[in-house]
Amino acid sequence: MSGAAVCELKDVRLSFGKVKALNGVSFSIQQAELFAVIGPNGAGKTSIFNVLSGVYRPQHGSVSFGGESILGAKPHRIAKKGMARTFQNIELFENLTVVDNLMLGRHHHLNYHWWEALYWWGRARTAELQNRRKVEEIIDFLEIEGYRDLPVGMLPYGIQKRIELGRALAMEPKLLLLDEPVAGMNAEETEDMARFILDIRSELKIPMILVEHDMGLVMDLADRVMAMDFGTPLITGAPDEVQTNPEVIRAYLGPMSEAAVAEVAEEVSEEAQ
């Protein structure tokens, strides 16, 4: 873990009226790092993603990506800089086929103008063919060959999650934001997804931010974990360190005595062995 940070948040504050969604969040992502964000519902995990991808604009703080400030930039500009994300509730274009969804991931790699699309022959056709090849590589990578020409809305949930990951990968991102990639999945599908995440890290070397409630997955995969509650970061550190932190345990289980917290921490670390 050396060199400049891929992405850095400094003291980011976001509020909706009097609700403080994010209250002084700071962290930075290193090259090829898998950074996980955990916390109870409403802790502000998805808000971080929305700030990063430009859907929300924080009132205070700085957000930089690839060495430039992206504060207040429009989502499509940030996407073009190389930020890709998946959504907690699948946000695929359900009337389009799998190929078209993935091709949309390559939207900013298409280098022709709309008037060239009118007559198709020439640059439009060449660009479409080249990008189709890239899309086929992703289809290959995620093992979804059989679903290629089907409308996404018809496909099973686990496959849709995989296609959403594919759409993000198609962007050839420099940073990948995964918002609950295994939510609502069975054990087998979770295992598949974990394998893809590991493959992305080892083969594609894309740094990732992972928001996930499946603690087993988070603790197994993440390099570093940040725990949050009510928009405030509690602790950032190695998975086992975060797991046994009294504040984190209280955030999940409610106020409890020192002794009870110690008991839970012991249980958690035993389980992790």
Next chain:
Amino acid sequence: MTTPNTSNIGARAYPTAGKPRPPRGRALLRTSYAQDMALLNTPAKRWSTLALIVAGFLTPLLITDDLLQVLTLGLFAAIGAIGLNLVTGYAGQVSLGHAFFLGLGAYTAAVLGGDAEGRLLGLGMPMYIWLPAAGLVAAAAGLLIGPIAVRLRGLYLAIVTLGVVFLGLHIFREANTLTGGPGVGRRAPDLELFGINFSASGGIPGVDWTRDQQLFLVALVFLVIFGVAARNIARSGVGRAFSAIRDRDVAAAVIGVDLTAHKVLAFALSSFYAGVCGALYYTVVRVIEPTSFDLLLSVQFLAMILIGGVATISGAIMGAIFITALGRIAIEIAHVVPFVSSSVTGGGLFNVFQLEGILYGLLIIVFLIAEPRGLYGIWIRIRNYWKGWPFSY
């Protein structure tokens, strides 16, 4: 396992050299992405399209002039319907303002191409100027409406575009020197291209064709050009971005689709098609009457894409021909069914115009309930049946 990020495409054996062909006897086996992405990617599609075009060019020789005129109007209307389908079907921006853009196109053509010495303002320009101008003026108006769509969506956008129709109607009524005023109107320009006046019988040298035969031919050629262009837009990145905005606009933005640019582009393209449609359509009707660009016309175009098939080009064409022919169909029914009178004053339960209105409403209701994919959906069902024939699937 391959890695999407590496760019050593050449290292893998992609079948790109030369022009790959499906192996003999395996017409559906594709050996290149180009084959898969081709517009007509099966032999059946290629042959049926060829047959359809040949049949189209033979039509003027086969059917009577009055029927030809109905079809010609249908073909020209199809250009407008394709335009509406781009913005409403593909990009999902409901527009009730189509009539206004049609009117803009029709009047731009009439003013630029109109008689220079006539009663109303006319510049006597040739068709290769007034036709693109009709499209461009409408597209410019579309560019102005487009940004509104960036702020509003769904019903709210529909209401704003509804307002555009009423504003337009008022302007068309009041601008007497341009439009001739309500109840009077003005003449549409002649369709005169490459020195051939298609609007006058015997215009094509060598063949003794009537006006209706010639106009049908022109309509067919224009529809093929505009249809193919729209189909290309639909299958390109632009069309995919339109669909992405329709399905999930936030997700579209996050993966890199510029929402503003694409919404504005959708409106501009759609309006261009509408402008061209307005200009061409009224060369067949001959007289442009300002009150005809009302809400009903917009609704008619919406009906075309609903009944034809939302977000399909062929559906828009089928719907346009069907809706334009509805008046004629009503008359034919009146001849057969005793209680429908063929005149306004005649006896019977109701007259043809009322029958047309009833058919209209019924068709929209029936299609929305029974086959939301429209005529295109019916075609898909027929096609799938024959694909598997004699097996059920």
